[in-house]
Amino acid sequence: MAASTEPWINFDVGLLIDRFWANTVNGLAYGSIYALVALGYTLVYGVLQLINFAHSEIFILGVFGVYLTFLALGFEPGAIPDLPLGFIIVDLVLAGLVGMAVSGFAAVLLERTAYRPLRRRNAPRLAFLITAIGASFVLQQVIRIWRGSNPEGTIRLLPPSPVFTIFGAPVTNLQIIIFLASLAMFFVADTFVNRSRLGRGIRAVAQDPNTATLMGVNRERVITITFLVGGVLAGVAGLFYLMTIPQGAVYNGGFLLGIKAFTAAVLGGIGNLRGALLGGLILGVAENYGQSLFGGDWRDIVAFVLLVVVLMFRPTGILGESLARSRA
Amino acid sequence: MIRRRLAAAGALVAAVALVLSGCANQGGGQQQGGGPQAGAPSQPTDAVLPAGDGQGRCAPGTSIAYTGTIAGQNAALGIAIVNAVQLAVDQHNAANPNCQVTLVRADTGGTPDTAVGPVTAVINNPQVLGIVGLPFSGESRAVGPALNAAGLVNITPSATNPALSTNGWTNFFRGLGNDAVQGPAIARYIQQRLNAQNVCVIKDDSDYGIGLAQQVTQALGPAATCQADVRTNQREFSAVIGQVQQANPQAIFYSGYYQEASPLVQQLRDAGVQTPFIGPDGVKDEQFVVNAAGAADGALLSCPCVPQEGFTDFTNAYRQAFGVPPQTYSAEGYDATTILLQGIDRGAADRAALLNFVRSYNGQGLTKRFQWSPTGELTQTPVYMYRVQGNQIVTDSQI
Secondary structure, eight states: OOOTTSOSSOOOHHHHHHTHHHHHHHHHHHHHHHHHHHHHHHHHHHHHOOOOTTHHHHHHHHHHHHHHHHHHTTOOSSSOOOOOHHHHHHHHHHHHHHHHHHHHHHHHHHIIIIIHHHHHTTOOHHHHHHHHHHHHHHHHHHHHHHHOSSOOOOOOSSOOOEEEEETTEEEEHHHHHHHHHHHHHHHHHHHHHHHSHHHHHHHHHHHOHHHHHHTTOOHHHHHHHHHHHHHHHHHHHHHHHHHHOTTOOSTTHHHHHHHHHHHHHHHHOTTOHHHHHHHHHHHHHHHHHHHHHHOGGGHHHHHHHHHHHHHHHOTTOTTOSOSTTOOO | OHHHHHHHHHHHHHHHHHHHHHHOOOOOOOOOOSSOOTTOOOOOTTOOOTTTTSOOOOOTTOEEEEEEOSSSTTHHHHHHHHHHHHHHHHHHHHHOTTOOOEEEEEEOTTSHHHHHHHHHHHHTOTTEEEEEOOOSHHHHHHHHHHHHHHTOEEEESSOOOGGGGGSOOSSEEESSOOHHHHHHHHHHIIIIISOOSSEEEEEOSSHHHHHHHHHHHHHHGGGEEEEEEOOTTOOOOHHHHHHHHHHOOSEEEEESOHHHHHHHHHHHHHTTOOOOEEEOTTTOSHHHHHHTGGGGTTOEEEESSOOOTTOHHHHHHHHHHHSSOOOTTHHHHHHHHHHHHHHHHTTOOSHHHHHHHHHTOOEEOSSSEEOBOTTSOBSOOOOEEEEEETTEEEEEEEO
């Protein structure tokens, strides 16, 4: 148990105030990774009312895709290469594309092999949920057998360096890239769902699958595209995650982040793209505030208490659920 | 409505899963390379070795078991031990044609919640007379009562939580100094050698991390000016680092395992905190150095393990068998196995006899002299400080 000199919970308002801006900056950057992963949960939920618990492994597969691309490009664990910025950007983009492809492909494959057969047999929802959890374990163990249980050696192409400060809180190049790129990815996804023809199909299936089918929407195709988009976003998240946490490529590394991202999706309103973004960012900063205020061992508890409190007053999350009704 | 309920059920599953994962994972890890260094002892001339006198006789099928992490979290530590156990058994069997001992490998996954099943299987295997393990404190506490009830002798090569020997278990033996020895030694080093009077103690949420942090904090007294906590599997530490920056300490002690320590030390250095970083045996692993990249350079790592580079016969045989140098607690695992094999060679044919043999054992091993108190603590408990130099963990000094 804790040392007798140490209280079981802190209430350090001074630290919270002192660290407010730093916590906000760090929380927004890390929260945007939550948000990108949360989008995958929310998209699938919107269309299938399925909580795809295996999405955390789709994410970690993307992380491995990025990592293995680094290896294939000739980078070695340990030393930080001293390359011109242009090369680094090209390498990062390349690795990100591979990560997107790996995650997207894995998500579609998962849908085909695990969920579609269940749908054919009109399985109850519970069967989907349990299959999702099972698929999560299977993928995790496959990665473990393949790559071992130790984290991959650190390869970091772009070390963080402060660019400017906000009220004394340093903002690093990495954080700016991740935050802005995540926002951009969100807008692409949001525009895709709300403006494109395929997106209209997704919304139609989310609203009423039977009627949508009668109106000529190919439901299976919509489902495939939904998984693909969710997977691709997870691949982007994988790149940003590995840039932030170079030790992140480990077989069970997606588990905790996946649960947090799922929490973010529910917090913002599952099934709602904007809710996923908002939920991710809120969760990112709330975790940091909570740690400063109550102590680091309260990190996860803060996230879930926040979820419980929000659901008590807004049972469908902050922005409400439903992909179909989230039209601008 | 169904959607909402499903989402709520999902949140519940997620919360339960998170709590379970939080309970997971305790231990210590490590490794060293390179040739002999200052402070590393050489092989004692009277050390008892697994081969014994070659006159051992035992029934066919006689077994001992390694129970501990092999593929679970912080697996590097478990592999370092099980390899050494295997080496000892192989050397014994080669030298004793009339006593062929089988090694049973039981992978506990390294966590209290996954250890029970494999350990029960070992208990139910009547041919297993003794156990080397368990390596981690949390899992040791979880399965200790069952092992004690089975009267199955177990020698842990690395679990250091002091409370393990206070449960009245008559079959528990610790092959190294516990954290009540390591903790004050670390505190002394920080205060006297580093001259730091303002120390941040950061701990994880494992039995091991919490117990050791308490020992160090107590020994530091008023010098332990800030306390911070991290969670198992946490990878993003900006809030904790903020707390450290605010306290502006002269030294940081991290009480936990390498999986969290490597991102933590990297993020500390990235944030511009250049304060000396001290970790315990749970961080002393090559994985720490590899994963922290350059950020681990200069970190100090304490360990109740004895430097192995001077035990050249052992290190050469290990390297030949497994292609890598022995790592943290390999020699301790080798010594523990030797003791069990000695008992079997001397005619201990059931669990009770082997337990009695270990209880009254008094002999020299590679790492130290082994003789236990009634609670299973050693009388000799050396603690060493190691240092990360470039990409290697080198011996600093005995502390």
